[in-house]
Amino acid sequence: MKKFLVVCSISVFSLVNTGVLKAEELSLGSSSPVVPQDKNLGIGPVKKLVLGPIDKKMVEEGKTLYNAQCIVCHDMDQRKIGPAMKNITKQRTPEYLMNLLLNSAQMLKEDPTMKALLKEYNNMPMPDPGFNQAKARAVVEYLRSMAK
């Protein structure tokens, strides 16, 4: 595993160096507050999501969806039936969040982060919200707007 990681970082480094990839596409470094601590992308249809400035219209739509489908289990500030959501966009990648909302059953079975959380939350599986990409994206935008 270590060897694999070393090989990966070397190849990413050389790709950047040779100009094949632009550095800003890679979330290198941790100085920016939008770079999540955890690099896990989750499992599902979203392989890459580049976020722009916060979109107010999406935030409003996401807030409505969140209040209808998430708030019963997720408080912003503290643990409820599920984990607190306020700073979730700082902890997890947008790809992970999208994939969880679009593909929760498989994530619960196979994603290491979700498997650990499931144990921590007494094997209470998070229900599939039945979102399409636009709805999932709107909820992620709302969560971004709540991060402090």
Ligand code: HEC
């Ligand atoms: C019936 C309760 C319930 C509902 C409704 C629910 N969740 Fe969850 N959620 C959980 C639980 C419990 C977990 C912890 C993992 C597990 O046990 O499945 C979780 C985990 C998560 C995580 C992962 C947190 C992390 O640290 O990686 C995110 C993100 C999340 N939920 C977002 C949402 C959003 C957004 C909605 C609304 C669309 C929602 N959840 C609806 C119960 C729920």
